[in-house]
Amino acid sequence: MTQPPPPPGYGYPPPPPANSDEKTWALVATFGAAVGAFVSCGVLGFVGPLVAFLAKGKESPAVRAHSLAALNFQAPLSAVAFLFVIVYQCAGNIIPGVGWLIGLLAGLISLAVFVVAILFGVLAGVKANEGQFYKYPFTLDLIK
Template sequence: MSVPPESVVPPPSSEPAPPSDLPSAQERQWAMFAHLSSLLGLLITGHWLGWGCFLGPLIIWLVKKDTMPFVNDQGKEALNFNITVAIIFFALFVLTLITLGLGVVIAMPIGAVVFIAWLVFTIIAAIRANEGQRYRYPYTLRLIG
């Protein structure tokens, strides 16, 4: 007894179907660039008070926010985090100035901890964005909403 070919059910595929809400590869790449561009911005502008760290995310967010929703979300997140870090470094600089240099005893260790946390969180965010996951930085002022 033979079975007609149209009634044979094909075996299930071993590869899972990609989720429909996953951002495209191009969106994931631009979102990763939004996070990593803060490292490049800091290198280009120098380490003076960390001002360069928000320029890269700002540029990428402004260029891609209307065409790529995932980049809009992650670009804002990277921008908010880097503005927060810049505010912290500016406050530490002002503390050092106000105390005529004596505040550097407090500012240097705090600055080192903030810098290491900034570096670690930026790398984690870039990896998550490249995987298509929305990342939220801890301890961030949400200034751009």
């Protein structure tokens, strides 16, 4: 006895992009996150997905799904990167004797966030280029 396929709904991947315009906007959302993170040391990784979400999110379920996933992944990383860039810049003034240690730790955390944002942005972009949905390893559902 075979089971019927589950109905589409929450928890299932979105439909693949129907045309090249939707695929292009899915690529803007995913590769745009990687480019934004690369250009700004991780701080502006959310800009590409936000642009795609605002431009085509209401018109296409596929673009909405790709841009929301990228935005919910990149926005917290951007906030952490911004915080640690500020801590790194102010480290010498925080505690004069151990400012170098705080700066070193903040710099290492910023570097890790930078690498993660770019790596997963590129991986998601490759999947989007193939017409598939990429499930990020962790996301915060900030925007629904």
